[in-house]
Amino acid sequence: MVILIVVKFPVRPDRADEWAGLAADYARAVNAEEGSLFFEWSRSLEEPDTFVCVEGFRDAAAGGAHVATDAFTRFVEQAPDLVSAQPQIIYVDAPEVSGWGPMGEIQPR
Numbered sequence: 001m002v003i004l005i006v007v008k009f010p011v012r013p014d015r016a017d018e019w020a021g022l023a024a025d026y027a028r029a030v031n032a033e034e035g036s037l038f039f040e041w042s043r044s045l046e047e048p049d050t051f052v053c054v055e056g057f058r059d060a061a062a063g064g065a066h067v068a069t070d071a072f073t074r075f076v077e078q079a080p081d082l083v084s085a086q087p088q089i090i091y092v093d094a095p096e097v098s099g100w101g102p103m104g105e106i107q108p109r
Contacts, residue, residue: 002037003057006090010050015082022078023051029071030055035062038100049084060093 011019023041030039037056044050057063066072079087 001059002094002096003060003063004090004092004094005053005055005057007053007055007087008044008050008089009053009079009083009087010047010085011082012084013049016049019051019082022075022082023053026071026075027053029069030066033062033066033069035059035065 009019027039027041030036035058037058039053039055042052042054044052057066
């Protein structure tokens, strides 16, 4: 069972530069965790002050280890000063998935 998490973070426009630094540091830390399959940030095209993280963990134990890290603690301590509203999350326990796979409908020409 793989854990897939998607979170939308609405960020205060006047704190976007601080958010970018915090987000980059956090992504590096999470991607270095043993049980992390991937962690990526994107910026919404429809809501430019909204950042979206997509993260995957090997299993529930890896997810539990993740929330016990210093990086997670620092992130949840600092993020409330930078967000404009409560983040929204989708959390899924997915069947055997090892990460990203090719999309069959689109290939480079």
